[in-house]
Amino acid sequence: MQPILSAEELDAFLQKEFPQAEGYTVASVAPGEAVLRLEAGEKHLRPGGTVSGPSLFALADVAAYIAILAHIGPVALAVTTNLTINFLRKPEPGRLDGRARILKLGRRLAVVDVAITHAGDPTVLAHAVATYSIPPR
Amino acid sequence: MQPILSAEELDAFLQKEFPQAEGYTVASVAPGEAVLRLEAGEKHLRPGGTVSGPSLFALADVAAYIAILAHIGPVALAVTTNLTINFLRKPEPGRLDGRARILKLGRRLAVVDVAITHAGDPTVLAHAVATYSIPPR
Amino acid sequence: MQPILSAEELDAFLQKEFPQAEGYTVASVAPGEAVLRLEAGEKHLRPGGTVSGPSLFALADVAAYIAILAHIGPVALAVTTNLTINFLRKPEPGRLDGRARILKLGRRLAVVDVAITHAGDPTVLAHAVATYSIPPR
Amino acid sequence: MQPILSAEELDAFLQKEFPQAEGYTVASVAPGEAVLRLEAGEKHLRPGGTVSGPSLFALADVAAYIAILAHIGPVALAVTTNLTINFLRKPEPGRLDGRARILKLGRRLAVVDVAITHAGDPTVLAHAVATYSIPPR
Numbered sequence: 307m308q309p310i311l312s313a314e315e316l317d318a319f320l321q322k323e324f325p326q327a328e329g330y331t332v333a334s335v336a337p338g339e340a341v342l343r344l345e346a347g348e349k350h351l352r353p354g355g356t357v358s359g360p361s362l363f364a365l366a367d368v369a370a371y372i373a374i375l376a377h378i379g380p381v382a383l384a385v386t387t388n389l390t391i392n393f394l395r396k397p398e399p400g401r402l403d404g405r406a407r408i409l410k411l412g413r414r415l416a417v418v419d420v421a422i423t424h425a426g427d428p429t430v431l432a433h434a435v436a437t438y439s440i441p442p443r
Numbered sequence: 444m445q446p447i448l449s450a451e452e453l454d455a456f457l458q459k460e461f462p463q464a465e466g467y468t469v470a471s472v473a474p475g476e477a478v479l480r481l482e483a484g485e486k487h488l489r490p491g492g493t494v495s496g497p498s499l500f501a502l503a504d505v506a507a508y509i510a511i512l513a514h515i516g517p518v519a520l521a522v523t524t525n526l527t528i529n530f531l532r533k534p535e536p537g538r539l540d541g542r543a544r545i546l547k548l549g550r551r552l553a554v555v556d557v558a559i560t561h562a563g564d565p566t567v568l569a570h571a572v573a574t575y576s577i578p579p580r
Numbered sequence: 581m582q583p584i585l586s587a588e589e590l591d592a593f594l595q596k597e598f599p600q601a602e603g604y605t606v607a608s609v610a611p612g613e614a615v616l617r618l619e620a621g622e623k624h625l626r627p628g629g630t631v632s633g634p635s636l637f638a639l640a641d642v643a644a645y646i647a648i649l650a651h652i653g654p655v656a657l658a659v660t661t662n663l664t665i666n667f668l669r670k671p672e673p674g675r676l677d678g679r680a681r682i683l684k685l686g687r688r689l690a691v692v693d694v695a696i697t698h699a700g701d702p703t704v705l706a707h708a709v710a711t712y713s714i715p716p717r
Numbered sequence: 718m719q720p721i722l723s724a725e726e727l728d729a730f731l732q733k734e735f736p737q738a739e740g741y742t743v744a745s746v747a748p749g750e751a752v753l754r755l756e757a758g759e760k761h762l763r764p765g766g767t768v769s770g771p772s773l774f775a776l777a778d779v780a781a782y783i784a785i786l787a788h789i790g791p792v793a794l795a796v797t798t799n800l801t802i803n804f805l806r807k808p809e810p811g812r813l814d815g816r817a818r819i820l821k822l823g824r825r826l827a828v829v830d831v832a833i834t835h836a837g838d839p840t841v842l843a844h845a846v847a848t849y850s851i852p853p854r
Contacts, residue, residue, distance in 0.1 A: 323490055324489070324490060326486075326489065326495070349463075352461070352463065353460055353461060358463070359500070359501070359504050359523055359526075360497040360498075360500055360501040360504070361497075363496070363497055363500040363501075363526075364496070364497040364500075367496050367497070385530070385533075386496055386530055387529065387530055387689060387711070388527070388528070388529050388530070388662050388711060389496075389500075389527070389528055390525070390526070390527040390528075390664060390801040390846065391525070391526055391527075392524065392525050392820070392821075392828050392846060392848065393522070393523055393524055393525070394820055394821040394828060395821070396522075409803070409805055409841050409844050410803075410805040410806070410841070414688060414713070415661060415713065417803050417805060417844070419830075419844065430820050430821070433820050433828070433830065433846065435801065435803060435844065435846060437661065437662060437711070437803065439688070439689065524826060524848065525799050525848055527664040527709065527801060529683070529684075529691050529709060529711065531683055531684040531691060532684070546666070546668055546704050546707050547666075547668040547669070547704070551825060551850070552798060552850065554666050554668060554707070556693075556707065567683050567684070570683050570691070570693065570709065572664065572666060572707065572709060574666065574798070574799060574848070576825070576826065597764055598763070598764060600760075600763065600769070623737075626735070626737065627734055627735060632737070633774070633775070633778050633797055633800075634771040634772075634774055634775040634778070635771075637770070637771055637774040637800075638770070638771040638774075641770050641771070659804070659807075660770055660804055661803065661804055662801070662802070662803050662804070663770075663774075663801070663802055664799070664800070664801040664802075665799070665800055665801075666798065666799050667796070667797055667798055667799070670796075
């Protein structure tokens with residue numbers, strides 16, 4: 307499974323198409339994988355000062371989406387059909403990485419595993435598995 | 444299972460403690476249930492004009508939280524440990540209801556089922572099941 | 581959403597095609613719903629004498645399958661792609677009902693909610709949400 | 718995270734306490750991990766000749782359980798509270814490995830990721846994430 311778009315191309319696509327993805331950047335792409343980075347600041351926190359659930363959900367969801375687009379191209383209109391997320395540890399603000407690994411890239415469905423960590427620290431803070439429906443190509 | 448807080452009390456708690464929950468209000472509370480309402484406007488949309496995944500996730504997550512607090516009181520520091528969401532239909536903006544029904548309210552864990560619909564329309568747009576960890580009381 | 585097969589027709593199909601479904605019978609069918617019943621005996625128990633996880637999984641999975649077939653007919657080769665199950669209470673052996681309600685029946689995907697109870701008792705013992713992939717018709 | 722039981726000790730425990738786990742053996746244990754093996758024969762198949770959903774569910778569930786016991790000892794009465802499984806490819810019968818990696822081992826909850834493959838082949842056939850409730854120690 308070889309990516310057909312670079313991290314730079316995916317990031318340009320993300321910034322252009324999803325202006326709400328402020329703070330999220332595509333950090334890297336590799337065969338079957340992509341890493342999305344979130345600089346978690348004030349607007350991503352919840353009371354108590356840890357990163358909010360919706361911000362972690364968005365990091366996992368968009369990381370999976372970017373991993374899929376990296377391998378099928380930006381024309382595809384893939385949509386999330388299912389996402390399961392486990393919140394394991396309360397994440398302090400800072401640089402969070404969502405590492406998305408493709409478990410299956412079929413004609414109709416893609417399933418992606420996402421581990422969220424602080425950049426440079428292997429401890430998994432949250433873990434998600436997402437299913438995307440892929441339109442006929 | 445009888446609620447011990449009213450919708451008004453829960454809404455006051457939500458607005459005070461979660462200033463980020465702008466647009467969300469507690470609509471009703473009943474034995475084992477609560478309804479959280481989202482007036483989905485511009486900031487809750489994604490490209491294409493339908494309500495975004497993170498906004499639906501937040502509606503499901505907070506609806507489950509409110510249903511639990513309604514029955515154990517606002518002192519408890521419950522945290523989401525697991526949430527599975529299925530996106531069934533693309534939701535147009537407008538008034539969205541997250542109807543949370545408690546499946547289990549144990550000493551340590553609560554499990555809540557949430558159906559998201561347009562207010563007054565039974566068609567389920569998204570469906571979630573959330574598990575909350577409840578601290579020792 | 582109207583069923584096109586009766587409980588008797590679905591049960592005959594189940595017994596013929598799934599000889600391993602011993603102990604499972606189709607109890608009823610209604611618009612958007614089906615109930616599968618398990619007479620949980622010795623072979624469905626785990627150490628401690630409660631009904632085993634795999635038996636509850638099978639009850640939820642097959643109940644969802646039967647609800648879908650009830651509405652699209654037995655020719656379809658639907659396969660489970662995703663199932664999330666929450667175990668809420670330890671189920672004593674006896675007559676268990678898996679009540680499957682269709683949340684979405686699309687052209688490609690069906691999503692079904694299943695509540696497992698003792699027959700005649702509303703307490704939910706386990707709850708599942710299953711996604712099935714439906715082949716082109 | 719260091720295991721305190723060997724694969725042999727865990728296998729002896731499994732065979733003694735779970736006589737229904739026929740065909741399942743503990744293949745290996747490592748820090749944070751365990752591999753459970755299923756020799757999938759006639760009784761584990763479904764119509765069409767591929768390994769059945771309940772057999773894959775049991776492989777994932779027991780693999781997670783074994784990984785936890787390997788690190789906390791066999792006295793603990795851990796129970797599954799939640800399991801999400803994605804079926805990715807139809808598994809032919811033969812030797813199946815469920816590789817369980819602990820994502821979190823807390824005082825009250827453990828979360829475990831399980832990848833099911835054919836022994837010696839990295840292709841993931843099914844993937845699960847399980848949450849176990851751990852009784853007070």
